[in-house]
Ligand SMILES: CC(=O)N[C@H]1[C@@H](OP(=O)(O)OP(=O)(O)OC[C@H]2O[C@@H](n3ccc(=O)[nH]c3=O)[C@H](O)[C@@H]2O)O[C@H](CO)[C@@H](O)[C@@H]1O
């Protein structure tokens with residue numbers, strides 16, 4: 420990931436927390452970071468204006484808005500609102516510096532290729548907790564008829580005849596279906612004149628919501644045992660859409676509350692929006708989710724229990740909740756084991772959690788956590804977006820003051836997480852952000 424001047428400022432900023440108090444109360448969940456980011460790419464296909472509501476106010480959406488502007492779109496950013504009037508002339512480049520800062524760069528690249536017939540984009544950024552491949556994105560581009568070449572960290576793709584042809588592509592990887600490659604393939608197929616087939620697709624909400632967006636714009640999409648069948652159109656409609664609640668932020672908040680012996684009422688996300696794998700591991704640990712008229716409620720949990728679990732593709736346990744779950748399980752009775760199966764490893768939080776007194780180990784993709792442990796205050800450094808929230812949870816448990824650096828990662832994905840924690844009663848402050 421490249422660093423911007425803002426990233427350098429955030430890197431020096433610290434989050435200060437004095438924990439040891441149960442977090443209790445009611446908060447509103449932001450719109451989903453990952454759904455919003457994939458929709459920002461899909462918007463590039465629309466021939467009519469699009470407005471998204473409930474967009475999270477985070478660094479990643481700001482960076483993508485700038486990328487869209489440089490491509491030529493007329494972009495208007497408001498309070499949790501993002502409106503785009505399509506470009507008459509599409510600049511077929513995902514800005515090389517901005518594109519290195521976000522993960523959806525290859526998906527943006529597919530969108531520009533689909534729309535403009537050619538594109539140059541850099542290798543994506545985002546978290547760097549392990550190698551994150553994009554070969555299935557490039558395979559979808561080739562299958563759609565593009566000539567694809569890689570020069571250093573720059574990828575070029577172009578169609579001879581200026582548009583994608585109907586194609587068949589498989590987006591499976593050794594770690595399961597690729598979410599991002601499924602969306603890239605969808606965006607290419609959406610403008611191909613005929614029916615394409617995407618086999619072994621991811622069915623994460625990011626994919627289904629992007630498919631719904633395209634379907635409402637006139638693209639015919641069906642999912643069956645063979646995969647996603649997509650019949651493209653040469654004119655994609657626009658409209659108004661609302662981004663679903665951020666299930667990862669919601670899960671983080673309820674785990675923070677449970678880890679401190681508190682309970683939380685989450686507005687803007689209902690229990691059915693939490694993946695089954697997450698609901699069942701939380702239930703095994705002793706945390707039940709209840710539906711309320713406008714959200715989700717958790718009861719205080721008196722004793723957390725150790726679990727054996729593994730991350731997996733939707734509707735399994737999301738990899739993006741694994742670090743927070745690791746922190747929570749330091750308070751659960753027994754030895755917990757979590758296998759990371761979406762990535763070869765995702766464990767930058769493990770060594771940092773030890774600074775709080777946690778007893779845990781990590782071997783390749785397996786993490787073991789002993790509990791319950793009385794955590795103490797610590798100074799820790801977060802290296803990625805969910806690791807930072809795992810460390811925040813540890814600091815909320817520890818009664819002594821803690822300092823966590825890595826604010827950039829937090830601001831990349833969460834618009835008001837710290838404010839929400841304060842609303843629940845956390846003693847939390849940050850350095851002045853300039
Ligand atoms: C299926 C899944 O859970 N995907 C997660 C993944 O989406 P994201 O779209 O970022 O990543 P992918 O789903 O594409 O990657 C999943 C795995 O497949 C591998 N891979 C991917 C593409 C490719 O072309 N070749 C390849 O080998 C990756 O290296 C990774 O190990 O990270 C996001 C951020 O953490 C999460 O929100 C998503 O839930």
Ligand SMILES: C=C(OP(=O)(O)O)C(=O)O
Nearest residue numbers: 522544545546739804805
């Ligand atoms: C790893 C994540 O983000 P990104 O793919 O943007 O790096 C995440 O959302 O947990």
